[in-house]
Amino acid sequence: MPHKNIMTKIGIRFDDITPTMNWNNFYKIQKVMDELSIKPLLGVVPDNRDDNLKVDTENKEFWNWIRKSQENGYCIAMHGYQHLYKTKRAGIFPVNHFSEFAGENAVLQNRKILAGKKIFDKYGVNANVFMAPGHSFDKTTIRILSQQGFQYISDGYGKHVYTRKDSPIKFIPIMSGEECLGEGYELTTAVFHLNTCDRNMLRNCEMFLRKNQKNIVPYSDFFRYESGLQSVGERMEELLLANRLRRKMQKRRIARRFGRN
Numbered sequence: 001m002p003h004k005n006i007m008t009k010i011g012i013r014f015d016d017i018t019p020t021m022n023w024n025n026f027y028k029i030q031k032v033m034d035e036l037s038i039k040p041l042l043g044v045v046p047d048n049r050d051d052n053l054k055v056d057t058e059n060k061e062f063w064n065w066i067r068k069s070q071e072n073g074y075c076i077a078m079h080g081y082q083h084l085y086k087t088k089r090a091g092i093f094p095v096n097h098f099s100e101f102a103g104e105n106a107v108l109q110n111r112k113i114l115a116g117k118k119i120f121d122k123y124g125v126n127a128n129v130f131m132a133p134g135h136s137f138d139k140t141t142i143r144i145l146s147q148q149g150f151q152y153i154s155d156g157y158g159k160h161v162y163t164r165k166d167s168p169i170k171f172i173p174i175m176s177g178e179e180c181l182g183e184g185y186e187l188t189t190a191v192f193h194l195n196t197c198d199r200n201m202l203r204n205c206e207m208f209l210r211k212n213q214k215n216i217v218p219y220s221d222f223f224r225y226e227s228g229l230q231s232v233g234e235r236m237e238e239l240l241l242a243n244r245l246r247r248k249m250q251k252r253r254i255a256r257r258f259g260r261n
């Protein structure tokens, strides 16, 4: 088993980074990342309006902290605009049937993406990566992101960085399970949601970072990888993965509702 893990490069991604996120959890993991020199991707919501992401009191130094993180080698992704789900569409990577973008018309999508960018510009934050809340985006989103200068979407399934037909945007795939650390996988991204982590889940996150330290690379390393066009077979696997993730998340939501989380 372990010898198969040697080649796959792992990027680390944290979702739902906002001024009111779970700072206790983040600082605990950040300590570990400092110790192991890990440089992750932070998915920052430019103008969070989602009450589910209001866990802690507001950090007034948030944007300074983001800028410092950036100077420290962290990558910043724009994680939607307000993190509000406006449609019941799943989009291209159908993990969730709710979206801030998928199914909205081009004018609206463009307005949201521009507004998010404007906030980032105002605070001196550079982002060439986009990650959609709920993983849901559609062809219109991809086209607009590309027009607005984004180069990458952190999402989807693949063993390499890939492009889709008719789009110059590159996809940096995410992982759903240990098999993504296996043979043939050039790279993958481990995704963590620290807002909802209890002590056990935090410990699992820390253990993952320690166990895979040798394979973890700064997320920005992925920008140097060549991309290939996604094949039909890979697209099929992507849809299977979306299905698996959807079930995993549903289970987690049910567990949370019954207080087992």
Ligand SMILES: [Zn+2]
Pocket: 015, 016, 079, 083, 132, 133, 134
């Ligand atoms: Zn999110």
